[in-house]
Amino acid sequence: MSDAAALTVVLGGGGVGKTTTSAALGLAHARAGRRVLVVTVDPARRLADALGVEIGIEACRVEVGGTALHARMPDSRRSVDRFAEWLFEDPEALGRVRENGMYRELGNSLAGVHELISIAFVDHELGSGLYDEVVLDTAPSRHALEFLDYPARLGRMLEARTLEWVAGLARLAGAALDERPGERGLISWGKKRVGNLVSHIVGAQAIRDIAALFAEFVPVRGRWLSLVQSVERRMRSPDTRYVIVSGPSGSSLDDAAYLVDELRARSLSPSEILLNRAVDEIPPWLEALDEGAAPELGPALRAYRSEFLARALQTRIARERLADLASAKLPVRGLPALRTADPRAILEALATALVVPV
Amino acid sequence: MFSPKQQIVFVTGKGGVGKSTVSAALARAEADRGGQAQLVEFEGMHAAARALGSQAQGVRTVTVQYLDALADAIAGMVSSRLLARVIVRQRALERVMQAVPAVRELVALERVRTLAREMPGARVIVDLPATGHAVDWLRVVAAAERFLRTGPAAKMCRAILDEVLSPERSAIVVVSTAEPVVASETGELCERLRSELDRTPEIVIVNRVPRRPGPEELEAAARRAETDPRYAPLSDLLSADAATQSETALALAALRGIASARVAEVPDLFADPEPRSFAALVGVTT
Numbered sequence: 014m015s016d017a018a019a020l021t022v023v024l025g026g027g028g029v030g031k032t033t034t035s036a037a038l039g040l041a042h043a044r045a046g047r048r049v050l051v052v053t054v055d056p057a058r059r060l061a062d063a064l065g066v067e068i069g070i071e072a073c074r075v076e077v078g079g080t081a082l083h084a085r086m087p088d089s090r091r092s093v094d095r096f097a098e099w100l101f102e103d104p105e106a107l108g109r110v111r112e113n114g115m116y117r118e119l120g121n122s123l124a125g126v127h128e129l130i131s132i133a134f135v136d137h138e139l140g141s142g143l144y145d146e147v148v149l150d151t152a153p154s155r156h157a158l159e160f161l162d163y164p165a166r167l168g169r170m171l172e173a174r175t176l177e178w179v180a181g182l183a184r185l186a187g188a189a190l191d192e193r194p195g196e197r198g199l200i201s202w203g204k205k206r207v208g209n210l211v212s213h214i215v216g217a218q219a220i221r222d223i224a225a226l227f228a229e230f231v232p233v234r235g236r237w238l239s240l241v242q243s244v245e246r247r248m249r250s251p252d253t254r255y256v257i258v259s260g261p262s263g264s265s266l267d268d269a270a271y272l273v274d275e276l277r278a279r280s281l282s283p284s285e286i287l288l289n290r291a292v293d294e295i296p297p298w299l300e301a302l303d304e305g306a307a308p309e310l311g312p313a314l315r316a317y318r319s320e321f322l323a324r325a326l327q328t329r330i331a332r333e334r335l336a337d338l339a340s341a342k343l344p345v346r347g348l349p350a351l352r353t354a355d356p357r358a359i360l361e362a363l364a365t366a367l368v369v370p371v
Numbered sequence: 372m373f374s375p376k377q378q379i380v381f382v383t384g385k386g387g388v389g390k391s392t393v394s395a396a397l398a399r400a401e402a403d404r405g406g407q408a409q410l411v412e413f414e415g416m417h418a419a420a421r422a423l424g425s426q427a428q429g430v431r432t433v434t435v436q437y438l439d440a441l442a443d444a445i446a447g448m449v450s451s452r453l454l455a456r457v458i459v460r461q462r463a464l465e466r467v468m469q470a471v472p473a474v475r476e477l478v479a480l481e482r483v484r485t486l487a488r489e490m491p492g493a494r495v496i497v498d499l500p501a502t503g504h505a506v507d508w509l510r511v512v513a514a515a516e517r518f519l520r521t522g523p524a525a526k527m528c529r530a531i532l533d534e535v536l537s538p539e540r541s542a543i544v545v546v547s548t549a550e551p552v553v554a555s556e557t558g559e560l561c562e563r564l565r566s567e568l569d570r571t572p573e574i575v576i577v578n579r580v581p582r583r584p585g586p587e588e589l590e591a592a593a594r595r596a597e598t599d600p601r602y603a604p605l606s607d608l609l610s611a612d613a614a615t616q617s618e619t620a621l622a623l624a625a626l627r628g629i630a631s632a633r634v635a636e637v638p639d640l641f642a643d644p645e646p647r648s649f650a651a652l653v654g655v656t657t
Contacts, residue, residue, distance in 0.1 A: 028387010028553075118518040119473050119511070178461075207458050214448050216522030264418050265387065298604045307602070309591045313609060316582050320639075354551060354614040 018050075018144040020135065020247060024151055024276075025258035026268025030289040033356070034258050034348070035150035036064055036084070037363035043082040045369050047145040050083045050138055054131040054152055064360070072138070078361050083144070085134070093120050100233050110229050114222040136244050176227055182208050183224030254284040261290060261324070261331040270338050283343060286335055287367075291347035292324035324350065372574055372633070377542040378487050379495045379535055383505035384546035385556050389578040391418035393546045394498035395427075402429030407493035409433055409486055413479060419498040431493070433486060440478040443485065448523035473511040480512060481527055484535045506563045509570075512536060542573040547626075549580045549636075551615060554622030561626060575626060579639040583616055584609040 021038060025031045032053055039051035050072055064075050064084055072085040097116075101107040110116050131149065138147055169175065212220050230237065247253060255276055259269035269286060276283055299318060304311045328347075335345045348366050351359045373380060382394045394410060398419075401408040409431045412419045420432040438459060446455035487495050499505050513536075516528035534540055543564065547557035557575065564570045592609050595602035627634055 026386065028385060028548075114518050118514040207461055210449055210454065210458055214445065214523050216519050216525060218521070219519045219524075222518070260387070262387075264391070267418070296604065298601065302601060302605065307591070307595055310588065310595065310602075310605065313584065313588055313592070313605065317605070317608065320582075352608060352611045352615070354611065354618050356552065 017252070018139045018141075018147045019252045019254070020139060020250075021146070021148045021254045021256055022151060022248075023148060023256050023258060024272050024283075026260075026265045026272075029258045029260040029265045029268075030348075031258045032150050033359060034287060034289060034363060034367075035148050037360050037367055038256070039082050039084070039146070039148045040077055040080060040360060040364035041367040041369045042146045042148070043080045044364065048083075048143065049146045049148065050085070050144045051148045051150065052084070052131060052135055052138070053086045053150040064357075077357060077364075100236060101229065102236075103232075106229055106232070110226065113226050113229075114219070115226050136240060136247065139247060176231060179224050179227045182212055182220050249281070255281060257283050257286045258289055259286060259331070259335065261288065261292075261327045266331055266334050266338075269335070273338055273343075285344045285346060286338075287346050287348055288328070288331060288335060289348045290350040291328045291331075292321060292350050293328055293347060294325055295321040373494075373542040374539075376539055377573075378491070378493075379483060379497060379541035380544055381497050381499055381505075381509070381541060382544045382546060383499045384560070385553055388546045388548045388553060390546045391416070391498050392422045393544065393576055393578065394419045394496050395422035395424075397544070398423060398430045398494070398496045399427050401494045401496075402427060405429075407431075407490065409490060409493050409495045410498070411435060411483060411486065411495060412498040413437075413500055416498065416500065419496075431490075435479050435482045437475045437478060440482040441474065444478045444481045444527065447481070447485075448527065473515050476508050476511045477515055477528065477531070480508075480531050480535055484531055487534065505560065506567055509536060510567055538570060543570055545572040545575045547575060547577050549577055549616065549619045549623075549639075551618035551622050554619050554626060558622060558626045574633045574635055577623065577634060577636045580636045581612060581616065581639045584613045589613055 023031055023035045023038065025034075035053070036051055039049045043049045064077065072083045074081055075084050094111075097110055097120075098107060101110055135147060135149055138144060215223075257269050257272050259265045273283055273286075295318065299314070299321060302310075302314055304314050307314075332345065332347075346367075348363055351362050353359060380397060382390050382397065384390050391412070394412075398408040398410040407429050410419050410423060411433045413435050414437050417434065420434070423430060423432065442452075442455045442459045445458055446452045449455060449458075483495060483497055499508060512528050512531050516525055516532065519525035519528060545557060545560060545564075547554055554577070561572060561575070564572060589606075589609050592602060592606035596606040623634060
């Protein structure tokens with residue numbers, strides 16, 4: 014465990030700059046001489062855009078201002094297939110899974126599939142010895158929490174009773190909903206009645222497909238559960254930090270508050286909140302300029318002044334709300350609002366603001 | 372902007388672009404011109420209802436709870452609410468549901484279908500969850516229908532496809548901001564809508580468009596900065612904003628090509644001292 018990489022999970026609502034902040038955190042660690050991997054579970058291309066390069070499903074080396082780090086992002090369908098290849102070592106089982114109607118049609122739409130795959134990848138990378146620091150950029154807030162819930166959910170799904178239940182449904186569907194000998198009494202009648210209804214609703218073939226897919230998981234249950242358990246250990250490890258990113262807007266503050274609560278409900282605590290795009294004051298140069306001296310620039314000066322004034326007010330309200338939220342000694346760090354069309358310049362400036370001790 | 376038959380409007384876009392505000396504004400615009408609207412969001416979301424405010428008359432706000440929607444969907448198929456409740460309470464079923472893909476999306480869209488039927492005269496504005504997976508949300512029904520093939524659930528999927536997802540019945544509004552990165556992601560979203568769903572958004576709303584520095588303003592600032600260094604930061608800020616906007620303009624031009632949809636711009640309220648009414652800006656009233 015001691016040579017495993019430290020994990021930073023970056024959480025936050027949509028549009029707060031989570032991915033850019035994750036990349037900047039990674040860059041800050043890399044500048045401090047650590048070997049870094051930044052992983053995004055968001056299938057959007059923001060990480061590639063933030064780093065200004067093409068990055069793919071494999072970890073690839075990226076150089077930013079002379080500092081190297083590694084980055085990867087998932088391709089959803091290919092990731093699902095690769096994950097299946099990893100899970101089902103037996104080629105015949107893998108073949109059956111690939112032919113399964115549910116896997117074919119819906120495997121890619123599985124709620125939490127990106128999270129699942131990122132768990133698998135991240136766990137692998139953390140133990141690989143290739144990195145000192147792994148930064149995980151999550152999907153916007155509520156999906157991020159699904160990612161935290163997945164280990165327990167998968168464990169429950171593969172409990173013997175759930176599997177038996179599904180297998181029972183498949184038997185019912187296969188046996189044309191016949192009475193099975195040996196099952197008597199009100200409970201078995203009730204179970205059967207519900208089972209019949211579910212088979213009726215979903216259709217016999219679909220039930221058989223679902224049951225067949227579940228059945229394939231039984232032999233690999235140990236493999237899956239050990240992965241899930243090691244991920245859960247990792248999430249609860251003292252080396253794992255949870256960083257929440259917020260913007261100054263009301264809805265992103267709501268998301269941050271929600272995330273703090275949800276983390277605490279899982280006995281996890283965020284290590285800090287980053288307030289991105291903070292404007293703490295009207296820039297002094299803007300205050301100092303005299304409208305009368307350059308009348309042709311008057312409209313621009315007035316527009317920027319009113320804009321910065323509004324943003325500063327919004328930032329002050331945000332800081333007050335975050336201070337209330339962070340009652341339990343949770344540090345809040347402001348990150349500057351940067352106005353440039355160059356994503357790399359933003360990345361480098363944020364990494365400088367996020368400087369970590371060597 | 373929408374045809375009268377398009378009773379349902381899906382509002383989508385990247386996280387943080389202002390989808391909920393746009394959804395609320397669309398619902399409000401509908402009510403303001405004497406119509407009725409239902410503003411729909413999903414479990415855990417309340418931003419659209421909040422953006423709408425408590426004063427809006429003629430708008431019904433609905434938050435779809437997935438487990439309730441599941442019970443309703445099952446009740447519609449077994450024609451017994453009591454039985455549906457019994458089924459939904461099965462713990463094993465609940466666990467399977469959590470792991471089986473698409474169930475949430477399906478039952479949520481089924482709820483949208485019944486809402487539309489309940490109030491045929493009211494526009495249903497759906498604020499889709501803030502994720503990069505909006506296309507998956509809409510695509511999942513066809514995939515589920517192919518998987519299920521027969522039975523009441525497959526029939527439900529077909530009803531959703533006909534009554535909710537067909538272009539005759541629903542419109543798609545894509546929300547973006549004027550940041551180049553967001554605009555280019557919006558382009559990708561439109562491309563996926565086209566290639567995976569064969570849909571073109573009815574309108575792309577570009578939110579928070581900042582003030583545009585004019586060329587003479589840029590020149591004037593640069594001239595001042597040459598002789599007086601105090602103007603250098605102003606000149607830099609104007610150039611940075613101009614550069615950002617020309618990149619955004621490129622991304623939006625590409626977007627127009629991909630989406631072949633109307634693109635409406637809404638100014639950044641911080642930068643625009645005289646905010647005009649949203650409805651007028653996007654042309655909802657015409």
